[in-house]
Amino acid sequence: MKFNxxxxxxxxxxxxxxxxxxxxDGNCIVxxxxxxxxVYNLKQNKSNTLAVESNFNYTAVDIxxxxxxxxxxxxxxxxxxxxxITCTVIHRYKFKQQVNAVKFSPDGKYFAACCSDTVFIMTAPCSFTGEYRSFVMKRVFKKSHDEVTCLDWSTCSKLLAVGSKDTTTKIYTVDYLDNLNMYSLSGHTDKIVGTFFEKKSLDLITxxxxxxxxxxxxNLDSDELVVSEVQISHRKRRRIQKEEESDDDIDEKNVIEKEKEDESEDEDKVKVEIKEDDEKRLHYKKLGRHYIGDAIRNAHHKVRLSAAQYHKDTKMLVTGFTNGxxxxxxxxxxxxxxxxxxSEHRISSIAMSPQGDWIGFGCPNIGQLLVWEWQSEQYxxxxxxxxxxxxxxxxxxxxxxxxxxGFDGKVKVWNTTSGFCFVTFNEHKSTVTSVVFSANKKFFVSSSLDGTVRCYDLTxxxxxxxxxxxSLVQFSCAALDGSSELCAAGGQDVFDIYIWSVKFGKLLDVLGGHEAPVSCLAFSPALASSKxxxxxxDKTIRLWNCLETSSTCEPIQLTSDALQVAFKPDGDEIAVSTLDGNISFFNATTGDQSGSIEGRNDLGAGRSDTDLVTPEKMLKTKAFTTICYSADGSCILGGGNSKHVCLYSVKEAVLIRKFVxxxxxxxxxxxxxxxxxxxxEFGNMALVEERTDFEGGDVSVRLPGVRQGDMADRKVKPEVRVHCVRFSPTGESFAVAATEGLLVYSQNAGIDGTFRPYRLEMGSTPYAVRQLLREGSWGPALIGSLQLNEHSVITECVEAVPATDIELTVASLDDDYTDRLLNSIARLLEDSRHLEHLLLWVKALITVTKRKFPPSVLLALEKVLTVKYSQLSKICDFNKYTIRCIKTVGELVPKRENMEVDDASDHSSGRGTFSDSD
Incomplete structure (x- = not known):
């Protein structure tokens, strides 16, 4: 098994x-x-998280x-x-204080960043300026009396409008301008949320x-802004100095007289320029003031405008409020x-697409992201x-x-291919403790602390x-057997195990024997087994046979409290994680211990800011709260109250890799x-409570022992924890449910840049493979590409083999090569357009070889074919109904023509009889 x-x-x-x-391009939202x-691709309906990570949460972004x-x-x-383009960090810079907003200039030469009451203008890597270094300081402005909140560039990239909490908007310049030094606009009675220039104009909206x-x-246009003469006069003086140094024959008296004449001329020019500048200096006039939030504020006094965005082409202003x-x-x-x-929560950020038809909204309190098309009024x-x-x-x-x-009582279903959630269930009223999929893929089961176990239909x-x-029981875990007919759930406050029939919904049995809360349940993966x-x-694990009339069983004693239990995919072994940080392995039939892993030190201390315990003592409290076997059963994955996820080898009982x-x-x-x-000198400052609003506001110190819930309404830093880890049935990926979300790790991520050959020989080169393809030696060429294990070379070989020679080529391969070839074809099916050709390969591999492929390979193939079927079924249905419509219209046209001919003949015959009678 690979571990990359x-x-x-x-x-x-x-x-x-x-x-x-x-x-x-307007197709993606960041x-x-x-x-x-x-990055969410709205055209292809996919999401992609950049492989770039910061040390703290991002707050300000711009493209x-x-x-x-x-x-x-x-x-x-x-x-x-x-x-x-490369999804890598090319430069870093520290502003040493929080940045409220950043924005690139329209010409791409500069970008502005506002921190506290200061505005920085820096150069950006651009081909226009020839400067490929980032964060080179251009100008710094510190003229605001309070914190700067927003900014916007003019279309000409010469002016910068900056809004502040001091209710003013100031106009800054990138270069020194004659028409403007600094301009301040005042007229608001609250802090500025947004300031926007009009397109190709200096008019403002605040x-x-x-x-x-x-x-x-x-009163001026952007073309009338003139570069200051300060810089030009400096250039003239330098040029005069150079001319004076070169001309040694000029008399000193003549030079003095010329300088006096120049000075007198400069004075006259300055007087004229001052008069002209007074006429051409930039001035702003307030055209009007509008109150757009009065209707909401009259109903709710605490509602405030929280975000604003303006589209300059369509002249549309979008404003969001704190009530959603x-x-x-x-x-x-x-x-x-x-x-x-x-929603009912605050809108903190608004974005408009370049075309102006889509509007994006971000609500941080509930983690919601919406894109609304305002013309058709659709999501x-x-x-x-x-x-x-x-x-x-x-x-x-x-x-x-x-x-x-989750803790919010919601159950969500995510598509691993697109990364989107397509259905949400809100039936649970308390924390969801466990979710289990059925083996037939038709439904899944969830248990909750609200005393219910619910079954959801995916059709x-x-x-x-x-x-x-x-009686009311808080269920802490749930499990489904291999036939998907029995459902079991364990209690947290009542130490019993309840077994139901999923088909009839009746309680079949109650298993008692545990003397403490049941932490985990697991059925044997074997189809014919009900173990x-x-x-x-209570420091025990028990093995039950749910089909037997007698419910007694022999407990297996452990050295500490059992936290998680998992069956090996073949059902012959079970793994148990305990509170002392160990993972123990037992034979599922005899109950004898077969191995053990001590992994407490691998999790790391993970010391909190307010902890008074030393890291050495903290390690003694670490344990694996969640474990999972790999698809082939050779490895086990474990995580707990730490930022590390550990991958162990079951046979050697050694740590293979640690994921941060x-x-x-x-x-x-x-x-x-x-x-x-x-x-x-006063101790740990993180233990000091910071109160505001007359000593009754936010408190940053949590209550002792409180780790989840509302933290007694105290604002605290969330603690990094791994709540659950699960391997994909295909073995190509695994998922981690942590504090930051659902992280998916895959072997195919960035695989094109790695060289991982298989049974490589001296003659196995890309040139040799292509030479064999030219000669028509399909079998040796395919074996050489599988030895190189290069995705592009395998694709070239598979597509080059004619459809008539596929079965003969497959018959010449060994069993190991057929497994790898079927896995490669499953990857090819994801993006290739040659669907029929690849399906012929799949048919030949299954029918000609007549061997039993590994389950992980077949599951990967099933996953891809399911996606392709769903994509093609929509197109086929659309084409089927279109053809039916065209056929119906085609049948109606001759009938209508015949009716018109009959009407015309009747009309002509009627005219003839009338003339005869006449």
Whole structure:
């Protein structure tokens, strides 16, 4: 088994906080998700998380006008210049304070960043300026009396409008201009939320937090802005000095006289220029003030305008409020075009596509991201993650779907191919503790602390069965047997195991024997087996046979409380993680222990800012709260209250690889040691409560022992934790449900740049393979490409073999090569257009070889064929109904022509009789 797993995608977290924006083509929307950035392709219906990670959460992002560079700044002021072509960081810079907004100039030469009361203008890597270094300081402005909130560039890239909390908007210049030094606009009574220049004009629109919109008219055009003569005069003086140094024959008296004449002429020019400057100096006139938020504020006094965006081409102004309502106005008449309530929470960021037809909204409180088409009044995309942490996850048998449950009581189904959530179930009223997929892929089961176990149908997307106990029980775990007919759930407050029939919904049996909460249940994967393993906090695991009349069983004693139990895919072995940090392996038939792994030290200390315990003591509290076998059963994956996920070999009981799921220091317990900057002579400053609003406001210190829930309404840093890990049935990927969301690690992520040959020989080269293809030696060429294990070379060989020679080529391959070839064809089916040709390969591999392929390879093939079937079925249905419509119209046309001919003949015959009678 290969272990080159890399980060592939982030699901479950759609939007955290910060700016959202559209790409220059308008097909994608960029959303910051914690310390990562996700790009949602609205045309292809796919999401992709960039393999770039920051040390803190991103808050301000912007894309250069050419669309090749992304500027992202986190909440600590650390900026990254990211190339969207290579998806790598090309430059870094530290502003040393929080950045409220960043924006590139329209010509791409500069970008502006506002920090506190300061505005920085820096050069950007651009071919126009010839400067390929980033973050070269151009100008610095520190003229605001309060924090700067927003900014915008003029179309000519000469002026910069900056809004501030001091209710003023100031105009800054990139170069020194004669017409303008600095201009300040005042007229609002609250902080400025948005300021926008008109297209190809210096007219301004400013929006404040209390819903006021002011229109400003400039008396000058952008073409009338003149570069200051200060720089030109300096150039003239330097040129005169050079001429004086070169001309040694000139008399000193003549030079003095010339200088006096020049000075007198300069004085006269300055007087004339001052008079002309007074006439051509930039002035702004207020055209009007509009109150767009009065209707909302009269109903709700605490509602404020929280975000604004303006589209310069269509002259549309979008404003969002703290109660989830947005307005769309047409400027400059401020005519209300559309209004809609998208949620009940604050809209923190708004973006408009370059075409002006799509509007994006970000709501950080519930993690919601919406794209609305205002002309047709339809949702282009509506995605929302779990409002609280995920608690559990489960893969579908073919690996196409992932089901997640969370502390918010919601159950969501995600498509691993597109990365989107396509259905959400809200039936549970409390925390979802476990989700399990059925073996037939038709339904899944979830258990919750609300005392119910619910079955969901994936065909009709409904809750078709609700399983309950005679008395109210908080279910902490659930399991389904191999036949998908029996469902078992364990209690947290009542230490019994309940078994139901999924078909009839009746309670079949209650298994008692545990003396502590049942932490985990697992059925044997074998189809004919009904063996059930249960783990409990009473330091025992029990093996039950659910089909027998007697429910007694022999317990297996452990050294500590059992946290998780998992069956090996063949059903012969079980693995149990305990509170002392060990993973023990037992024979499923005899109950004898076959091995053990001590992995407490591999998880890391993960010390919180407010912990008083040393890292050595913290290691003793670490344990694997979730474990999972790999698809072939050779490895086991484990995670817990740590940022590490450990992959172990079952046979050798050694650590193979350790995955670090995040480096986000906005989360707690990421570092193993406390930051020394927090340690002062008064002790740890993180233990000091910071109160505001007359000593009754936000408190940053959590209550002792509180790790989940509302934290007693205290604002705290979330702690990094791994709640659940699961391997894909195909073995190509695994998923981690952590504090940051659902992280998917795949072997195919970035695989094209790695060289991993198989049984490589001296003659196995790409040139030799292509030479064999020219000669028509399909079998040796295919074997050589499989030995190289290069995806492009295998694709070339598979597509070059004629359809008539496929069966003969397959018959000449060994068993090992057929397995790898079928796996490669499954990858080819994802993006290739030669669907029929590849299906002929699949048919030949299955029928000619007549061997039993590994389940992981067949599951990968099933996953791809399911996606292709769903894509082609829509096209076929559309074509079928179109052909039926054309056929019906074609049958009606001759009938109509015949009716017209009959009417014409009747009319002509009628005219003839009339004439005869006449």
């Amino acid at each position: 797993y890399k980060f592939h995608n982030l699901l479950g977290t759609v939007y955290r906080k910060g700016d959202i924006l559209f790409t220059n 959303s910051p998700v914690g310390n990562k950035i996700t 250069s006008p050419n669309g090749s560079v992304l500027l992202a700044v986190n909440e600590k002021g650390e900026a990254q210049m990211i190339s969207l 929006v404040s937090r209390n819903g006021q919109v002011c229109l400003w008219e400039a 309502i947005f307005f769309l106005h047409e400027m400059p008449d401020v005519n209300l075009v559309h209004t809609l309530s998208i 282009v995309m509506k995605q929302q993650g779990h409002s609280l942490d995920m608690t559990c996850l489960a893969y579908s048998p073919d690996g196409l779907y992932i089901v997640t449950g 009709r997307y409904r809750n078709f069965r609700t399983l309950t106990s005679p 059930l393993a249960s783990a409990s906090w 799921i995040t480096q986000n220091r906005s989360l707690d317990a990421v570092n193993d040691f406390i930051n020394r900057r927090l340690l002062t």
